[in-house]
Amino acid sequence: MRPSSSASTRIRPVSDSNEALLDRPIWSALTTSQKHLAEGGPRARRYPVDMTPFADMVDMSPASFAALHDLLSGSQVAALFTPEPVEMPAGFKVVLAETGEQMIGSPADSPLRDAEIVTLGAGDVPAMMALTELTKPGPFALRTHELGTFLGIRAGGELVAMTGERMKPGKFVEMTAVCVHPEYRGRGYAQALLAAVARRIEARGEIPFLHVFSNNTSAIALYQRQGMRIRRRLYVTAFMKEG
Numbered sequence: 001m002r003p004s005s006s007a008s009t010r011i012r013p014v015s016d017s018n019e020a021l022l023d024r025p026i027w028s029a030l031t032t033s034q035k036h037l038a039e040g041g042p043r044a045r046r047y048p049v050d051m052t053p054f055a056d057m058v059d060m061s062p063a064s065f066a067a068l069h070d071l072l073s074g075s076q077v078a079a080l081f082t083p084e085p086v087e088m089p090a091g092f093k094v095v096l097a098e099t100g101e102q103m104i105g106s107p108a109d110s111p112l113r114d115a116e117i118v119t120l121g122a123g124d125v126p127a128m129m130a131l132t133e134l135t136k137p138g139p140f141a142l143r144t145h146e147l148g149t150f151l152g153i154r155a156g157g158e159l160v161a162m163t164g165e166r167m168k169p170g171k172f173v174e175m176t177a178v179c180v181h182p183e184y185r186g187r188g189y190a191q192a193l194l195a196a197v198a199r200r201i202e203a204r205g206e207i208p209f210l211h212v213f214s215n216n217t218s219a220i221a222l223y224q225r226q227g228m229r230i231r232r233r234l235y236v237t238a239f240m241k242e243g
Contacts, residue, residue, distance in 0.1 A: 016170035022102060022209065022231065023083045027056035028169030034147075043067035046078060050143045052166065053079050053238070065089050072241050079139070079238040081211070086237045096238035101220055104172075104209040105228035107198045110191035112153075117196050120150040120162065127159035128152075128177075135179035148173065151196050153189050161189035163197050173201045175210040178219070191226060211236075 148165025
C-alpha cells in the first residue's frame, strides 16, 4: 500500500538563500536546484551513480529507509550528510561513519604569479580522475564535472591542481575536489583555485560553501585563513546493501 501523504513527507518551504537548506544539503539540492538530476521519489533520492554517490531521505522513517534501499543495487555505495548520527536499520551495511565540518563564506582572492587557471571539461576527465585518485579529496566519478564549473592548473602539460562545484541546494553552491599534486603543494594553488571558483559562484548571485572531514585540521585552518567559517558539523555515513 502506498503511504498516505503526511507532514513527514512534505518539505517545509524555505527561501533559496535560507541556511536551513544546508542542514540536509543533499536532500535540499535534489529538491531545488538539482532536482532534475534526482533519481527516486518523494521519500528517497540520489544523484546518478556516475556523478556522485550522495543520497538522502525526506525523514528517518522506516518507509524512507525502505525507499532508499530500493535505490541501491548490487555493491553500490551511497553516502548521507545529516545533522545527527544515523542509525542504519537492518538491510544496510555501514562502510564509513565520520564527521565533517560544513564551512561557508567568501574565500579571499589569491592571485598566482607562476601559473594560469584554466576551465576543465569533458576532455580533461581522465586527468581529473588521475589527480583525484592520487590525492583522495573525496568521491569523484566520470560525470562529476557535469555538476558545475571545474577549474585547474597545469604544469608541463599535466593537471596538477583542481577545484570545482558539486551540490547546489537553493542559492548555495558547494566547492569540492580541492586537490593539488604532492609535488606542487606549497605554491598557493589550492587557495587560488578556491577563490576563483568562489568568484564565479558569487557572480551568479549564489553563496559558496564546502565540506571537509573534521580530522583534516590543516585544510580547515586554510579555509579559515581565507575567510570562511565553520557553520556546523555534519555526520557522513557511507553504506551499501547488506549481503
